Amino acid sequence: MPELSIKTITELLTLLDKGDISSEDIVRDQLAAIASNDAELGAYIWSSEEDAILQAKEADRRRQSGDSAPLLGIPVAVKDVLNVKGQPCTCASRILEGYTAVYDATSIAKLRQAGAVMAGRTNMDEFAMGSTTENSAFKVTKNPADTSRVPGGSSGGSAAAVAGGEAVAALGTDTGGSIRQPASFCGCVGLKPSYGRVSRYGLTAFASSLDQIGPITKTVEDAALLLEAMAGGDPMDSTSLIEPVPAYADRLPDTLAGVKIGLPKEYLGDGLDPEVRAVIEESIKVCEEAGAELVEVSLPHTEYAIATYYVIATAEASANLARFDGVRYGARVAGADPIDMYCRTREAGFGPEVKRRVILGTYVLSSGYYDAYYLRAQKVRTLIRRDFEAAFKQCSVLLSPVTPAPAYKLGEKESDPLQMYLGDIFTVTANLAGICGISVPAGLTAEKLPVGVQFLGPALGEEAVLGAGHVFERAAGRQ
């Protein structure tokens, strides 16, 4: 049994500070956990003992020489969509097989500066397109709570690794719920920061106006620590926000007294699994007992969110994925001429869900359809953003379910993509509006499947959602 990789970042930092353990100890323990469990769990696409130990030894050297970087020696598993120089970055796609990243994403560079060890590449839905991690071209990832079930997605590998004790902490990306949903399914904390809070430079883009990088951790405090290290303006990303980064972890509150929590009525209506509803109702009670004032709010355009999301996300994806053509890097299938080579390469390189979305996105941007789909979707997006602006005039955070149901059985939704898309209803709105949200473990179903609760905050409202999540987590007795 692993002893160190099941611990939290804060616990490990204390042990490291006391000199009881080294970074190398943590990394070796984590590698041992991967070696013994990952054949079953399938959380990782790639990890290298040599590479990880080298980084850990360097961290230990830094610590010995008096360096006090905030995450010094902490291993972080990285979703296979973020560029880490010298490591593969396949996005779980055949088309990037053999590609080695030539530079560090800004978020990775910042984590390295904070002393973290880049400890391996986690499985995901191909190009982050999916909600189960079943769209990976390479392997199936299982839910540690029930290995007959999916871990969620698209950051399923990261969530499974953290929940399954194969990672101290991990990074995910969230375009429509891809951090919060797998965190909820696996029983860990998942934070989607506000759009622009973490630089996207080096994140292989799925939908540029929706993508965000965020942490998947065991506690809210750990998420705060990772966010603090990664957040901030970046000259390489024009859409990043230059506002100063608060000391999130230091400012976590211990009460919800004076905090108004909004309950969006559209998120608590029909179509919610009864067991999920029970956990959410219990969560509301916990918050109330912790001092929060509850107000009902309305997000009237919620019913258009899924359609809007799938128009915008696929449109942007169709352009973002155009660069994978076999010309400069990655896999190539030879053809009679360049266009034939592109067709063959993309035919062989992309999986069915990616093809489906690229075709959909190409269609909605086509001449004659642009106004009816893309332009209209952008207008609805503005209405959804205004819904949230109005709601946040009445409260500082919103409380809602993360998903309508707990983790599905493996293979259950594979044949019905539309049904799978509808599972994103409570998460896609935050991406469309550019606001932040966190998923915190809230309870279990009768079958012991984890269920998370979501706190949503306004743009740059990370302190508020981390605060609510932290107090809830303690009050619910999970920490």
Place this chain on the structure above:
Amino acid sequence: MKYMADIGLEVHVQLKTESKMFCGCSTSFGADPNTHVCPVCLGYPGAMPVMNGHAIQLTVTSGLMLGCEISNYSKFDRKSYFYPDMPKNYQISQYDKPLCLGGGVDIVVGGEQKRIGMTRIHLEEDVAKNIHFGDCSGIDFNRAGIPLMEIVSEPEMHRPEEAFAYLLALKRILQYADVSDCNLEEGNIRCDVNCSVRPEGSAELGTKAEIKNLNTFKGVLNSLKYEIDRQVEELESGGTIVQETRRWDADAGMTYSMRTKEYAHDYRYFPEPDLMPVVLEEHQVAELRDSLPELPAAKKARFVSEYGIPEYDAGVLSADRKVADFFEATARLCGKAKSASNMIMTEMMRLMGETEMDIDQVKITPEALAELVSLQEGRTINSNTAREIFAELFNNGGMPASIVEERGLGQVSDEGAIVEMVDKVIAENQKSVDDYKAGKEAALKFLIGQVMRHSKGKADPQLAASKLKERMGN
């Protein structure tokens, strides 16, 4: 039936920036292939564009020089199509909100002045360069991402010569504004030409063909001549014009069909989500407007009033900003504007034409020319010697006074020496002396020539003339 043509041009101009449009890579020409590249301009996974503010400034400056309206809100869009020269398989360009709108260029063709209206100027990134080696191809991405300004004219030109004049005038203004080197050999300017024909008197434009990627002005001129004839012949023989893209083959002197409209690209434009819109404040535009260089027409008028040179001279000198600057510097240094103008318009332009050199490649400086003009005006040297020294300065540089001294080229203005030579010439040429005395003025010229020959070209010809007349008793 008589036909008339309607011609519109899309001119792509490489801007003079240090770095590329969306990354920090160098824009310098002629480096080894794929040495000015990075994840951004190679379209690597996760790389993102960052706008080059200098390119925005240069485009706005161009717009102001061309009389455009500057948009205070502008944005970039993705233009999608698959081609190996396109790293991301979309080009970051501007679709419905370009930086500059309207404007125009004045041209003179056959003595007639005309203003060609412009539709817009937008900014985009250049593509890579495909190089073919027989059985395989390579791609050089050094050019990919260099800022490219696209200037779109209205279809208001009706003859190939007008298109040619438009390009020359446009190039002159852009060089004036110093926004581009406008070096055609380095591909700084490339044109797409839209051309259609219609029966004279018909109000409706005909179906157009687009001739792509012409990189010489002569190519534009010749391809248009060919294309207009082709379209007229097609119509006259009962055919129709199809909307299509054509390619100019300069060697064959013909245009060829590349693809018809049915196979036209659907570029699927949508706003670039990785970049923020460009918002220009009024004061930013005003600052650029205040720092605009003088336009050619204004400079010409000023040369006439400030330096008192003829209008013709002023027109020739102001046509090229660098020539104008050279003239102005020389005139200020020597205070003899007309003489400076004469030297530049005759010797300088002749030698530049012969050597195919640009004014910034020649060795002569305004300081040297000013000294040369002063030496001639002060009659230290005569005009033949001045021309000889000019050629020396043009090719090798240096200062005229020291050349005069080194080579003993100083004009002989010593009266005694001249009189001695005059007497000798009179003694040797009695017949010419008689002719002169009989009233033949040409004889005097011959005699002066003889004095010059004796002096090896160094005599002051004016002094020689007066002494000749004096000694011949006149």
